[in-house]
Amino acid sequence: MKQHKNKFILLLSMAAVIACNNAEKQTEEKQTAGAKLPSVEAYKQTIDGKATSLYILKNKNNMQAAITNYGGRLVSLLVPDTDNNMVDVVVGFDSVQQFKASTEPYFGATIGRYGNRIAKGKFTLDGKEYTLFTNNGPNTLHGGKKGFQDVVWDAQQVGDSSLVLTYLSKDMEEGYPGNLSVKVTYTVTANNELKIDYEATTDKKTVVNLTNHAFYNLNGQGSGTINKHTLWINADLYTPVDSTLIPLGKNQFVANTPFDFRTPTAIGLRVDADDVQLKNGKGYDHNFELNKPTGAGLNHAATVTGDKTNIVMDVFTQEPGLQFYGGNFMQSKNTIKGGGKDDFRTAFCLETQHFPDSPNQPSFPSTVLEPGQQYKTSSVYKFSVKK
Incomplete structure (x- = not known):
């Protein structure tokens, strides 16, 4: 009789464990229902002799960001809606080749050296005029002909939630003076934030707007x-x-x-x-x-x-x-x-x-960066649902 009782208790315990696992699985499925991230394989290419890839950042709330080192681009960003279904709130492409061939060059990209427009592709520092490539009518837009959106960054993922991208923009690249060392860090925080930290230093007086x-x-x-x-x-x-x-x-x-x-x-x-x-x-x-x-x-x-x-x-x-x-x-x-x-x-x-x-x-506020100074700025995109 005692053996039957112990067997019955064991069966009940097993049933409870199975039920608990099923509930957890259903909760997880519900939390990850909806949009999915692109294939990592579709981002493995070689551009300008450097390897490209797709890096996945996430937090414990199932928020996920997909970033490629081609152009330092945010490819996808999955955040929960009011029903806890995941929604991809960022427009992008299924492969790195589609980004490269796009008629819209800036989707998700890190922009530099100078975000936005510079009139007639010219500016003056210390009496010297610098001439840039004009790619937006008579003006320079978002860095010029080959801005930061078209270069392959060096990438290092730090744990599950952070990616560090670095790039050396050489002196006179796109017409801008100075060897500019740039670091951009993407972080998905526990508070459902996408945090972007920008840093840069130069060896010659220049202008920067990332x-x-x-x-x-x-x-x-x-x-x-x-x-x-x-x-x-x-x-x-x-x-x-x-x-x-x-x-x-x-x-x-x-x-x-x-x-x-x-x-x-x-x-x-x-x-x-x-x-x-x-x-x-x-x-x-x-x-x-x-x-x-x-x-x-x-x-x-x-x-x-x-x-x-x-x-x-x-x-x-x-x-x-x-x-x-x-x-x-x-x-x-x-x-x-x-x-x-x-x-x-x-x-x-x-x-x-x-x-x-x-x-x-x-x-206007100055965008000049001098040797010995550090360009350092942060921006945060925080996601929640309307109550």
Whole structure:
């Protein structure tokens, strides 16, 4: 009788263990349901004699980031929605070859040496004029003909959650003076943040303005328009531009303009307003001068909420500016992850930065870096769900 009792207890214990394992498996499946990361194998290539790969970062909440060292690009970012399904909120491609062949060169990329535009591809330091390649009409955009988005970075993954990328931009590369040593660190934190730390040093006086050019859709990449996302930007001033998107020289108040996002507003609510600045940018493609923080630490720059998923992205930065780009030049020319197209205004960018054309605009914060100084700045993209 005692043996039967012990056997019955053992069977009950085994059943309990199986039930517990099944529950854990179901929970894990639910947490990882939805979007998946691209294949690592599709990112193994050789470009300019250097090996490319895909690096996967994750935290204990199942948030995952996929980053390739080709262009220091954020390829995918999986975050949970209100039902705890994973949503890929970053537009990208299934392979490194697709990035290389894309008509949109900046998807997810680390941008340098100089993010945004420099007028007529020229600037002067200590009386010497430097000439850059003009790749955006009469101006230089995002570093020039072969900016940081087209180089293969050296990569070192640190544990599950951090990736360090390094690159030496040699003296006069793309016309910029100085050997510039650059380090960019991506980290997925326990608080569902993607943290990006930028560092650089030079051996000759130069200009530097680094940023990340991820294209976001908080409803999931390939899910349609971003015009119903709500956007808040912590800025009383923005930077008006001419028809070639070069600053006119003086920032203006957002009040009573389509650029007033000081209260959360649908991105598309005023995008087609009769406004010369919107016509210049074919929509939003403008720098916002962030209000200065009252305390120490990172400045809360912006908040975006997806209208379908209720995913919230908060942007924090040490930079003085934020470029809001509404996907106005997306033309359905590229096949993105999952087989969809990069359709008009189906993604947005929030690029933390110094102001456009600062080397030619004395009233703007300086982007000059000198030998012995260290360029060091951080930005954070934090994800949560609307309650």
